Amino acid sequence: MTIIRKKKAxxxxxxxxxxxxLIYVAVFVAEQLLPPTHMLFTVLKKGATYAxxxxxxxxxxxxxxxxxxxxxxxxxxxxxxxAILTIPVAQRPAVYQYFDGGLVQxxxxxxxxxxxxxxxxxxxAFLIGLPVLRLKSDYLAIATLGFxxxxxxxxxxxxxxxxxxxxxxxxxxxxxxxxxxxAADGTVKLYLSTLVPFLIAGVCIGLIVLLLHSSHGRxxxxxxxxxxxxxxxxxxxxRHKQMAFCTSSFFAGIGGAMLAMYTASVxxxxxxxxxxxxxxxxxxxxxxxxxxxxxxxxxxxVACSEWWLRFLxxxxxxxDFEVPLLRNGFRLVVFSVIIMIVVLFFRQGIMGTRELPDLxxxxxxxxxxxxxxxx
Amino acid sequence: xxxxxRMLDLENVTMQFGGVVAVDSLSMHVDNGEIVALIGPNxxxxxxxxxxxxxxxxxxxxxxxxxxxxxxxxxxxxxxxRMYAGAHNGEYKKLITTSPDRIxxxxxxxxxxxxxxxxxxxxxxxxxxxxxxxxxNNLLTxxxxxxxxxxxxxxxxxxxxxxxxxxxxxxxxxAASLPYGKQRYLEIARALATxxxxxxxxxxxxxxxxxxxIELSRFILKIREQFGLTILLIEHHMNLVMDISxxxxxxxxxxxxxxxxxxxxxxxxxxIAAYLGEDEEE
Numbered sequence: 069m070t071i072i073r074k075k076k077a078x079x080x081x082x083x084x085x086x087x088x089x090l091i092y093v094a095v096f097v098a099e100q101l102l103p104p105t106h107m108l109f110t111v112l113k114k115g116a117t118y119a120x121x122x123x124x125x126x127x128x129x130x131x132x133x134x135x136x137x138x139x140x141x142x143x144x145x146x147x148x149x150x151a152i153l154t155i156p157v158a159q160r161p162a163v164y165q166y167f168d169g170g171l172v173q174x175x176x177x178x179x180x181x182x183x184x185x186x187x188x189x190x191x192x193a194f195l196i197g198l199p200v201l202r203l204k205s206d207y208l209a210i211a212t213l214g215f216x217x218x219x220x221x222x223x224x225x226x227x228x229x230x231x232x233x234x235x236x237x238x239x240x241x242x243x244x245x246x247x248x249x250x251a252a253d254g255t256v257k258l259y260l261s262t263l264v265p266f267l268i269a270g271v272c273i274g275l276i277v278l279l280l281h282s283s284h285g286r287x288x289x290x291x292x293x294x295x296x297x298x299x300x301x302x303x304x305x306x307r308h309k310q311m312a313f314c315t316s317s318f319f320a321g322i323g324g325a326m327l328a329m330y331t332a333s334v335x336x337x338x339x340x341x342x343x344x345x346x347x348x349x350x351x352x353x354x355x356x357x358x359x360x361x362x363x364x365x366x367x368x369x370v371a372c373s374e375w376w377l378r379f380l381x382x383x384x385x386x387x388d389f390e391v392p393l394l395r396n397g398f399r400l401v402v403f404s405v406i407i408m409i410v411v412l413f414f415r416q417g418i419m420g421t422r423e424l425p426d427l428x429x430x431x432x433x434x435x436x437x438x439x440x441x442x443x
Numbered sequence: 444x445x446x447x448x449r450m451l452d453l454e455n456v457t458m459q460f461g462g463v464v465a466v467d468s469l470s471m472h473v474d475n476g477e478i479v480a481l482i483g484p485n486x487x488x489x490x491x492x493x494x495x496x497x498x499x500x501x502x503x504x505x506x507x508x509x510x511x512x513x514x515x516x517x518x519x520x521x522x523x524x525r526m527y528a529g530a531h532n533g534e535y536k537k538l539i540t541t542s543p544d545r546i547x548x549x550x551x552x553x554x555x556x557x558x559x560x561x562x563x564x565x566x567x568x569x570x571x572x573x574x575x576x577x578x579x580n581n582l583l584t585x586x587x588x589x590x591x592x593x594x595x596x597x598x599x600x601x602x603x604x605x606x607x608x609x610x611x612x613x614x615x616x617x618a619a620s621l622p623y624g625k626q627r628y629l630e631i632a633r634a635l636a637t638x639x640x641x642x643x644x645x646x647x648x649x650x651x652x653x654x655x656x657i658e659l660s661r662f663i664l665k666i667r668e669q670f671g672l673t674i675l676l677i678e679h680h681m682n683l684v685m686d687i688s689x690x691x692x693x694x695x696x697x698x699x700x701x702x703x704x705x706x707x708x709x710x711x712x713x714x715i716a717a718y719l720g721e722d723e724e725e
Contacts, residue, residue, distance in 0.1 A: 275586060282585040283575050283594065286564070289570040293561035300497060300555075302547035302637055304575030311582055357563075421563065 079271060080428035087424065088142025088270075092116055095266055099259040107375045112262050113244055113330050114357060114374065115367035116269040121323035122350040122362040123273050124316045129348075130357035130421075132312040133292030135209045137344050138196070139320050141216030144339035146185035146190050147328035148223060151238040152231065153181040159240040164233055171230040178242050182268065182325050189321025190314040192219070197313045213341060223336040232336070239333040254373050265326055272319050277313065286310050349403075353410055361419030377402060446614065448475040448510060450641050450673045451551075456505035457529035458491050458697075459519075465491040467697035468505070468530045470577075473641070476628075478667060478674045480684045482708075483694035484717060489677045490556055492694070493645055496675075497553050498543040504529055509549055509641065514541040548576055552639035556646045556677070560700045562619040566610055566629055569618050570601040570724040573636035601636060607669075608662075621652055635670060644676040648683050660686045685709065693717065 095112060102108065121139060128134045153176040157165055164170035176184065200211045226234040248256045249265040279285050287308050290298040299305050328334045350369050354361030380399040384391045410417065448521040451473040458466040461470070466488040473479045481489050496502045496507060498515065503523055507515040516539040519527035541549075552573075561569050574597045580590040605611050606627050613621060618629060627647060634642055647663070648656045659685050667674055678684045684691065685705040693708060695717040701708060708714055 170598045206609075208453045211627040278588065279582075279586040282588065283571070283578055283580060284582055284585045286568055286572050287575045289564055289568075290561045290575075293563055296499070296543075297555065297559035297561065298572070300499075300547055300553055300559075301633065303572070304542070304544045304545045304576075315582070 080425040083428045092263070092270070096263050099262050103260070104256075104259060108218045109262050111367065111371045111375055112196060113265050114327075115370040116262075116265045117323055117330055118325040118347065118366040118370055119321055119363045120269040120272050120326065121347050122354065122366045123276055123348050124319035124323060125361050126282070126351050126354075126356065126359065126362045127276055127288075127319070128312055128316040129295050129351060130318075130355075131285070131292060132288040132309065133295075134201070134309060134311070134312065135205050135331065136212040136215045136316075136424045137341070137348070138193075138212030138317075139347050140339045140341060140343040141212075141219040142189040142193060142317040142320035143324030143327060143343070144216075144219055144223060144336060146324030147191040147234060147334045147339070148238070148336070149185040149294060149321065150325030150336045151241045151328050153184055154178060154241040155238065156240065163238060163240055164230070167229045167233060170233065170289060181348060182322055183381065184321045185325035186318040186321040189324070190318040193314045193317030194310065197249070201313060209223045213344070216339075216341060218328055220336050220339055237333045238328075241328070243332045245332075265329070270391050272362065273359065276315075276319060280359070284308070285310065290368070320424040349407060352407075352417060355419035355421060356417065357421040358419035358423060359409040360422070360424040361417055365418055373399070373403070448472040449473075449508075449576070450475050450477075450510060451675065452506075452508040452511075453492075453496070454506040454508075455531040455534065456492070456495055456502045456507060457531070458488070458495055458500055459523065459527065459529060462526065462528070464528050464697050466495065466502075466694075469699055471692050471699065473673055473675050474675050475640075476531075476667070476671075477689045478663070478676070478687050480630075480688040480691045481675065481677050481694065482679070482681075482691060485540045486696075487694040488697040489694055490645060491697075493553065493643055493677065496546075496643065497551060498541050498546045501540045503527065504531060504535060506535055509546070509551060512549070513539050514549070515539055516547055518639065523655070530685075534565055544576065545631075547637055547639075550638070550640040551643065552634035552641070553643040554627075554634050554645055554647060556649065557562050558623075558626050558630055560618040560626055560629060564618055565615050566605065566618055566621065567601060567614040569629060569633050570605060570636045571597060573633045574601065577638060604632055604636060616641070624655055628652070631666070635666065639672065641668075641673045644674065644678075646677055646679065648678055648680045651680075653682070656683050659683065663687055 090295050100107065102188075121143060124188050125136075128136050152172055156175050157173060160173065161169040194214050196212070200208060200215070202212055220229075223232050224235040236289050244265055247260040249258040249260060251257045280288075287298070287303050290301065290303060291305060291308060295305060330339075346369070350366045351362055353369065354363070354365030377399050380394055380402055382394065399432040449472055453469055453471045456466055456469045457464065469492060471479075471481075481492065483489055491500065495515065496500050502515055502517050504518055504527065505516070506513060516535055516537045518538070519532060520530060520538070542701045561572060564572070578590070578593055578597065580593065584590050602611070602614060605614055608631065610629060610632060613625065618626070621629060627649075631644070631647065646661070648659050651659060663674065663676075664687055666672060688705055691703060691705060691708045692699055693711075693714050700717055701711045701714045703711065
């Protein structure tokens with residue numbers, strides 16, 4: 069972080085960077101060796117997407133102390149922006165079949181479209197932030213949740229269908245699969261459909277980490293710790309809250325665009341408040357105020373919900389014995405129990421407020437990791 | 444001799460909460476280089492006066508100026524029009540408010556009676572936060588660490604400051620884990636890091652033993668010299684107040700009951716009555 073910290077932390081930081089690099093290499097290698105339909109890749113792609121959104125939510129909830137529940141709304145904005153900008157012109161008449169081919173008649177490359185997705189989400193956040201950020205804690209949560217619901221309804225409004233395709237699907241835009249490098253005959257030469265989302269999420273999370281370790285990041289944390297003192301130290305509360313809100317939404321927008329790439333189609337009605345709660349759950353399980361925690365728990369969460377706990381939703385036979393209770397929806401019951409256990413006994417989550425390098429330091433920040441947190 | 448500048452000027456400041464008049468027509472001033480103490484029994488309205496000066500509250504009536512610039516001016520308006528119980532109604536016509544962060548930027552720093560450190564941050568980070576408002580970076584340059592030279596300078600200054608305050612050996616400790624006395628010094632360090640001209644200390648010696656209080660008196664005199672500060676302080680430790688103050692204002696039930704040098708205040712019968720209670724039998 070600073071000169072002093074660096075002297076002590078060098079080794080730990082380098083180990084952490086090494087671990088992250090190893091993970092990327094492992095993902096790359098696994099992708100070349102395992103069949104592309106393997107469940108692992110579903111988990112990794114969705115996990116990377118959720119990790120980015122969770123970290124962006126953590127930036128707001130964990131580091132700036134603004135309890136916002138609008139994440140699904142900003143993801144929706146990002147997903148739509150990305151989809152609208154990248155559908156190939158040739159495909160537009162088919163996609164916008166009820167709206168004469170739609171309004172937008174150009175196509176952008178993927179990366180600029182991703183950045184636009186973030187920017188549009190940030191603009192929405194700016195406008196919503198003007199009235200909403202005056203509110204504190206629960207009221208802010210309710211207001212942002214309300215925004216997410218409204219935006220979902222607005223995007224399905226058929227009068228703006230020329231732009232959003234009303235309540236119909238947006239599809240045919242580039243997805244993760246399009247990152248695979250193919251030979252002329254259509255066979256895949258190099259699989260990159262998992263590595264690229266990892267890279268996008270990695271760059272974005274890296275930027276958030278840099279932000280948190282900057283002067284502005286410290287100002288955000290000061291606001292979280294004590295608004296009155298922060299203001300007395302010359303930190304303009306409304307401006308910095310607005311900054312944090314827009315930055316968080318920028319990355320949530322990119323996360324939404326990544327989710328669109330993952331699902332290969334976009335429909336407003338899938339961005340429900342349940343999605344926000346999933347992200348909130350990831351943040352809480354990972355540890356409010358830990359970027360590493362959010363990343364780890366998003367992969368755990370996605371792995372559980374998509375893969376490891378799937379069996380709970382189906383009838384299972386052990387020999388002739390049918391295991392009771394297991395039927396469609398039981399997975400969610402188990403999830404609820406896990407949440408209750410976490411909230412009751414592991415309030416700090418997996419990481420508390422520690423980060424990856426802290427694990428390799430001889431004297432981790434004791435007071436920070438102490439149980440009870442702010443209490 | 445330094446040229447006399449009126450650093451802080453309060454004119455008939457009244458602060459009324461509902462029916463309670465916490466500060467009643469307080470007029471006081473602090474000139475540059477002075478150490479002025481604001482004393483009074485508990486609940487006299489001293490901290491409220493601080494909160495008015497630093498922009499946390501907007502006064503109900505009256506005017507506050509810092510270096511001849513009006514930072515707050517108000518008259519009873521809205522619901523207060525009917526409820527107003529103070530004096531000097533109708534003398535002020537303008538509504539001027541300045542937010543606390545703006546006042547801090549102008550050069551007024553403060554500490555808090557109940558310590559308000561950033562508890563989940565390290566000692567060094569606490570001081571670095573105070574530098575934030577004077578840094579020239581924006582969200583983008585700061586995120587990408589493009590302003591490394593500034594960042595480095597600020598960091599070095601902060602460390603030097605912490606060394607000066609005897610906190611040099613704990614810069615990477617968590618602020619909340621410091622012993623109480625050091626937390627008080629850290630609050631002062633943080634206030635100094637905002638590069639103030641006027642420093643407001645709200646009970647800096649609270650919870651300190653006599654020995655520590657003496658050290659604090661010396662320390663306050665030292666930072667006044669070193670940083671060219673003007674200091675306004677609230678304090679209950681009379682030894683400290685009498686030792687270092689140039690002038691003293693005494694508040695009781697929101698009203699100013701006395702003003703003068705330490706020697707004058709010590710002899711003032713009104714002050715003695717306010718502190719010890721009047722003898723009703725006589």
